Amino acid sequence: VNCDDVESSLDLYxxxxxxxxxxxxxxxxxxxxxxxxxxxxxxxxxxxxxxLAPYYSxxxxxxxxxxxxxxxxx
Amino acid sequence: MARRVFEETVLPHLDAAFNYARWLTRNDxxxxxxxxxxxxxxxxxxxxxxxxxxxxxxxxxxxxxWYSRLSRRAAAVxxxxxxxxxxxxxxxxxxxxxxxxxxxxxxxxxxxLDALPADFRExxxxxxxxxxxxxEIGAVVGVPIGTVMSRLNRGRERLLALLRExxxxxxx
Numbered sequence: 001v002n003c004d005d006v007e008s009s010l011d012l013y014x015x016x017x018x019x020x021x022x023x024x025x026x027x028x029x030x031x032x033x034x035x036x037x038x039x040x041x042x043x044x045x046x047x048x049x050x051x052l053a054p055y056y057s058x059x060x061x062x063x064x065x066x067x068x069x070x071x072x073x074x
Numbered sequence: 075m076a077r078r079v080f081e082e083t084v085l086p087h088l089d090a091a092f093n094y095a096r097w098l099t100r101n102d103x104x105x106x107x108x109x110x111x112x113x114x115x116x117x118x119x120x121x122x123x124x125x126x127x128x129x130x131x132x133x134x135x136x137x138x139x140w141y142s143r144l145s146r147r148a149a150a151v152x153x154x155x156x157x158x159x160x161x162x163x164x165x166x167x168x169x170x171x172x173x174x175x176x177x178x179x180x181x182x183x184x185x186x187l188d189a190l191p192a193d194f195r196e197x198x199x200x201x202x203x204x205x206x207x208x209x210e211i212g213a214v215v216g217v218p219i220g221t222v223m224s225r226l227n228r229g230r231e232r233l234l235a236l237l238r239e240x241x242x243x244x245x246x
Contacts, residue, residue, distance in 0.1 A: 011223060011226050011227050011230065015201060017207070017208050046230060046233060046234055046237070047202050049179060049182075049183045049237070050183055050187065050198060050199075050202040051203060052179060052180045052183055053180060053183045053184045054180070054184060055093050056092055056093045056096035056105065057093070058088040058091070058092035059092075059102075059106065062088070062106045062109060063085075065110055066085070066088065066110060066113045069077070069114075069117070
């Protein structure tokens with residue numbers, strides 16, 4: 001596994017979509033490659049930042065309208 | 075009876091449905107209308123929900139509902155959304171001082187997400203916020219897993235580029 005391999009499976013690795021064996025190979029490479037560690041860290045930070053964005057919860061009136069089961073009133 | 079099962083299965087995902095709709099539509103009014111219409115459709119299609127997670131199933135209905143509305147009024151809506159995306163960060167001006175740094179980061183990310191093309195924005199939301207697998211995202215969006223992967227990759231690269239343009243002190 002070299003840097004190009006890791007770069008092409010960066011998202012799969014960060015998203016835990018790699019098979020266990022492939023993930024272990026990436027991890028081994030990360031152990032000895034600061035540049036690839038940086039790329040992984042950047043994506044993980046991005047994920048954390050995106051999760052800081054507002055979570056839009058359903059307004060109560062929407063919940064009530066759905067429960068009432070009627071068509072839209074607006 | 076079917077109604078009760080529907081409520082028990084689908085209503086727990088109402089917040090998630092609204093969040094996804096809100097990121098798709100980028101405004102509250104459309105998001106509410108879309109989710110309500112989607113719930114009406116979901117009740118009708120409820121028998122088609124097989125064993126498994128109702129959440130991605132509901133997301134797919136929300137998405138279809140939104141895009142069928144959008145195609146009916148494409149031009150006008152696009153103009154409105156372009157305005158909305160420029161307004162994002164300004165709403166946060168009243169946040170308490172202690173929250174300033176964090177709110178700057180939140181505002182920067184929100185603006186950056188809003189500025190992404192819809193195809194990239196929705197896979198980012200479904201993956202990073204809702205935690206769906208690639209397979210589930212593919213089912214919601216109706217594309218192969220390879221497309222999910224390339225959209226996530228390009229969405230992340232664009233978001234990273236947009237965030238790098240934001241002032242350094244705005245990021246934690």
